[in-house]
Amino acid sequence: MGGPPDNVTGVMRAWWFSGVVCLVACGGESGSQIPTGGAGGASSASSGSDSSGQGGDVFNPSGTGTGGNGAGGPGQETCSRELVGVIRDFQISHPDFENVIVTDRGIVEDQLGADGKPVYAGNPTTPSTTGQANFDQWYRDTPGVNQAIPLTIPLTEGDPGVFTFDDAAFFPIDGQGFGDEGNAHNYHFTYEIHAEFTYEGGEVFTFTGDDDLFTYINGRLAIDLGGVHGPQTATIDLDDRAGELGIVVGETYPLDFFFAERHTSQSNFRIDTSIACFDEVPLPQ
DSSP states (O other): OOOOOTTSOHHHHHHHTTOOOOOOOOSSSTTOEEEEOOSSSOOOTTTSOOTTSSOOOTTOTTOOSSOTTTTSSSOOEEEESEEEEEEEEEOTTSTTSSSOOEEOTTSBOSBOOTTSSOOBOOSSOBTTBOOHHHHTTTTSOOTTTEEEEEEEEEOEEOSTTOEEEEETBOOTTTTSTTOOTTSSSOOOEEEEEEEEEEOOSSOEEEEEESSEEEEEETTEEEEEOOEEOSOEEEEEETTTTHHHHTOOTTOEEEEEEEEEEOSSSOBOEEEEEOOOOBEEOOOOO
């Protein structure tokens, strides 16, 4: 997904780049799309006309003219304000669930694995996990151990330029998978999201939740909230950590997100981000 045309006005350019990271939601209705312009004529937010006098402005992707995707046609490239992922439901009997309550940093390595999954760092265990074989089941389809259920979350704009998903009772699979197992909710699951975004500069990404959360940007661990604990918060300022993450303004990078809910009695999940657009990528198996 590219930036705006070179001849877009300063005001329009500021509007365009207003969103880029604070892990939760992006504007308006669920599933809304942001059209991105190409190398065609300048867009007009107010009149729906571009430099050729025809449609093609950023609020009217069906317009014609030299705006749109640079080819003058009705179509435009779009990016999503949704995060697409998969829940994996587990049973209470899994050794890593309903185990202990402890903050546990260092469950995973700093670099994402070649298969797109976190690499277990226990030697041979960590305070809240019971070894690599059991941990490797968290984010991999394992018959008889977990059940995969697709889940998409929308990002909606609250404060200007901040996109949020906020659920203080995040129980998205009640009654599904292995069921609630006699509890008030289905408390035992993981959640995996993969997306891409273009780093424009100035983005911030914040996550608040329980239990574990591992967020990777450009394949490098950016947030580690490992362990079984109450709500905890971490923020990534991409500019401050650009060198560490190996990211350069104007380039597109993967965002890989791994969450786990491992204990009764609460489940909090909040993302706040100034990243305005995400591109969906296939989930690694």
